[in-house]
Amino acid sequence: GAVVSQHPSWVICKSGTSVKIECRSLDFQATTMFWYRQFPKQSLMLMATSNEGSKATYEQGVEKDKFLINHASLTLSTLTVTSAHPEDSSFYICSAWTAGGDTQYFGPGTRLTVL
């Protein structure tokens, strides 16, 4: 079946630094990927839609200058959390639909802790 990977699986950083998270579709091409954030005991909240070769589309309330998304190829999207602060600590998950859109596959997630 289709596989989506994320790297790193966890990261700890100091406040004010930037962190890059990669999302890759390993065995299929994805023109569109999605980035979600999940706080403890809450559901996944869509942050943005990553579009290959064009700008990302952000959900209301998500700062596009803080969460930089780059979809450089059909198999890779990156999320960069710039000038991270403790309130950015969360579980970040990406997803992609297979061609034909019959099933959505999720990455294993990245746990970000900002000290």
Add this chain to the structure above:
Amino acid sequence: KQEVTQIPAALSVPEGENLVLNCSFTDSAIYNLQWFRQDPGKGLTSLLLIQSSQREQTSGRLNASLDKSSGRSTLYIAASQPGDSATYLCAVPSGGYQKVTFGIGTKLQVIP
């Protein structure tokens, strides 16, 4: 705006019991509904996807039904096992192509 509610929020059952998880949504104009499983600290695993033209889907001990008109879906788990312990999420399309809204999930614990 699509809103998704899952009941119950948590459920603890003895091994072997059959159980039903509920998902309701406010906007019934959907083209599919998907059920996922999430283990603690992990990503999501797709369990079942039901197209709007279908009323149910089955995979092993899992059966999901969809009633669009009433805005409801149920996930039935037969003969539960300790390995079924996880949080179960339903996801419903909302506000754009391939975009979905998740419920908060039902945390299931199956006691040996």
